Each structure stands twice: as structure tokens, then as C-alpha cells.
Amino acid sequence: MMENGTSPTTLTLTGATNVVVYHFPADDPDYPNWVKAGKPQCWGRDYQCKGDADGTFSGKDQDGKRVWVNLSDLNILVPAWGKVDNATWKANPTWICADYDHAFSGKDQDGKRVWVNLSDLNILVAAWGKVDTNPVFSTNPCFP
């Protein structure tokens, strides 16, 4: 259970099993933007930078049979499209998961950043419906 209060954030895992906590590598060139984005855990997933916003796949869970980027990922990107980083943005914490290039446009001030735009859609389109052995995934992993 995660508790959000004034501070600090507490993560209680008593009795929890199979809990995966994703981290974004501190030596990654996008690390400063990960901090600006509010340190979203989804950016630490293996295929998030390839268009996987929801962290799930369709298809068989066997090598080369998983499709990571499909309609459910597009459905996260669409409402996030072109939105500025303001209170509404922060109230929708999955939207940042559709920022596949870990970059923003606009001014670097609170409420002026647009995280999800054409470059993110182009990443999603490139991976759309491909299995995870396709070169779009296998030759350019998010975290080498």
C-alpha cells in the first residue's frame, strides 16, 4: 500500500508478494527529465521507451510471441496528447507513461511542459503490433 501524505512517502510491503519496483538508471542521459517528470516508475520498464505505456502485453508469454505495443498503449497516449504539465496532468499519473522519448516540448517551467507529442507517437507507431524479438526491440533496448 502506498500512502501519500505531506511527507515522506511510505511504501508498506508487509505480506506483499511479487511486487516489482522499477528504477530509472541514474547514469541514463534522460535521468534529469525523469526527475522533472516526477520519477515515474513506468519509465523503468523494459519496453516503456518503445511505446509500452501500460506495462502489459498481448499474445502468448513465450519468447518472441509477446506484443508489447497495442491499443491499450495508444489509449493512454491519446488523452495525454499535447497536455501541459499542470494539476490536471498530475492528477492522471499514467499519462507520463506515454512519454516514450523522455523529452518535452515547451518551456521548462511548471505547467508549461508538454511531455507527449509527435515524437512519442512516432515511437509507438514504429513498435505497433511487433513481437519482442523484432529488431525494433531486440537491437535497441531501453536500458542496454
Ligand SMILES: [Ca+2]
Ligand atoms: Ca515526449
